[in-house]
Amino acid sequence: MAQEQQELAASDPILAKIIASIPEPRTDSTRDVFFDLMSCVIEQQIHYRSTKRIFAKMLEKAHLATLTTQNFDEFAQKGFADAKLSVGKLETIERVLDFFTHHNLDWQVLSDAEVTEQLSSIKGIGPWTIDMILLYTLDRKNVFPADDFHLKNMMVSLYGLDPNTKLKRQMLDIAATWGTHRSLAVRYLLDWKKHHKSAL
Secondary structure, rough: OOOHHHHHHHHOOOHHHHHHHHOOOOOOOOOOOHHHHHHHHHHOOOHOOOOOOOHHHHHHOOOOOOOOOOHHHHHHHHHHHOOOOOOOHHHHHHHHHHHHOOEHHHHHHOOHHHHHHHHHHOOOOOHHHHHHHHHHHHHOOOOOOOOOHHHHHHHHHHHHOOOOOOOOHHHHHHHHHOOOOHHHHHHHHHHHHOOOOOOO
16 A cells, blocks of 8 residues: 555545555546636536536537647537537636637646636636646645535545535545545545445
8 A cells, every 4th residue: 555545544544444445546637727627617527527428429529539729619610519508608618718728828837826826717617626627637636625516425425424514614624634645535535436335
């Protein structure tokens, strides 16, 4: 067991059982902030975690392997054909496209706070979406997406939290015990359900 897993297991008995029960979570990140951001906006889920594959199907219809600012018009013409996107989503998509058309940032060298500042400047991009980019796209080590619906459900179930009493505070208190390995802890918790294990 790697040092990160050992430290998490020592800090949290619930995680210790999960770490011992399932493989270490892996994500082959695209490292492409524009691509993954569009996935989050269009599908309301980052494609790494998607089961509906809405974004992937749109790419297939447009005969594209990836999405860039250069081929976006082609994607919109062919991929949007049967997609039922709200006006709000369409406006956010336009703002994301405009931002990346006019900003050429090296996301890898930006700190978590700098990434958050840049993405927060795009109207319609909120904390959950930014956390997904930090966690999956940029593979940052200490991200805790407290607003994630599935993470909330897993922590309520596994830790016996009261969902009606300051749930976010309860979650943050638990996450505080994970030190600087919060991203790894989150990945384990989110992967737990996929492995169809019985309740601890």
